[in-house]
Amino acid sequence: MDLCGKLLVAMPGMGDSRFEHSVILVCAHTPEGAMGLIINKTLPDMSFSGLLEHLKIPLGEDSRKIAVHFGGPVERGRGFVLHSPDYIGGPATLQIEGGYGMTATLDVLEAMAQGQGPDKALLALGYSGWGPGQLEAEITRNDWLTVDPSAALIFAEDASTKWSAALRGMGIEPLSLSATSGRA
Numbered sequence: 001m002d003l004c005g006k007l008l009v010a011m012p013g014m015g016d017s018r019f020e021h022s023v024i025l026v027c028a029h030t031p032e033g034a035m036g037l038i039i040n041k042t043l044p045d046m047s048f049s050g051l052l053e054h055l056k057i058p059l060g061e062d063s064r065k066i067a068v069h070f071g072g073p074v075e076r077g078r079g080f081v082l083h084s085p086d087y088i089g090g091p092a093t094l095q096i097e098g099g100y101g102m103t104a105t106l107d108v109l110e111a112m113a114q115g116q117g118p119d120k121a122l123l124a125l126g127y128s129g130w131g132p133g134q135l136e137a138e139i140t141r142n143d144w145l146t147v148d149p150s151a152a153l154i155f156a157e158d159a160s161t162k163w164s165a166a167l168r169g170m171g172i173e174p175l176s177l178s179a180t181s182g183r184a
Contacts, residue, residue, distance in 0.1 A: 001136060003029045005097025007153075008036065008135075008144040009166045015143070018073050021163045024128055025082065025149060026135075027094060027102050034130040037071040037082055037102070039122055039154055040162035048123065051079070052113050055106065062115025067159065071124025080124045081108045084151065087118030098149060120155040145170065 008024040024036040046068040052059050071080055081103050087093070089103040096102055101118070111117030130138070138144055147170050153162060164174045 003034065003135065003146060005100070005149070007039075007147045007149045007166060008139075009147060009163065009170075010144060011142055013142070019128070022128075023153075023162045023166050024072075025096070025100070025154060027082075027096050027127075029135070031132060033132055034135045036128045037080055037122070037124045038069065038128060039082070039124075040159045041070040042067045042159050043070050043125065046125070048112075051123075052109065055109065057106065057110055057113050060114040063113050064115060064121075066112065066121060066123055067157075069122060069124040069159065071126045072128030074127050074129045076126035078104065078126065079109070080104045080127060081112070081118070082122040082124065082154070083108070083118035084120040084155075087111070087121075099151075100149075100154070120151060122155060145172075 003026045006026050008026060010019050010022040014020050022038050023040040024038050026034055026036040028035045048064070048066045048068060049059055051068060083101050083103065085099045085101055087101060087103070087108065089105055089107050092103055092105040094102045108117055112121060139146065147166060153165055153169065156162060156165070167174045
């Protein structure tokens, strides 16, 4: 099972509060484990301009207004930019199935600070990680639903609606989901 480029949508009975109602884009998935970014949880106490100031990156007049997201609980001080395929930061850009890129170097932030860079972007601090077989076990345990992503969902400005939108995109009404699972 290769989940690279897929969305993980947390089930209501998710036992880990850090992932409650999360939508995660899986950026890498190998037999050694998986890595993804939560795309629907912003950090209200962190701004793009504040992050740039902390990194000593000058803010240009054409700088974007972009929310900073909680990408996951691993390496929360490390930044990742999930973006449209029009930006390629050389070997530093990880190509993700479905036509997305992920760059974790300062050049993409510097470009965005000047109003350049990728057409669409999502900035996340930290990432979500799984060891060998861990993600597969969580899916078997009914912690996650998997779905193909859309750029409209990933880069939507209102992060708070992404979980319900992902479910509705699968034909599932969020209120109809049960927090308990079973086997028929």
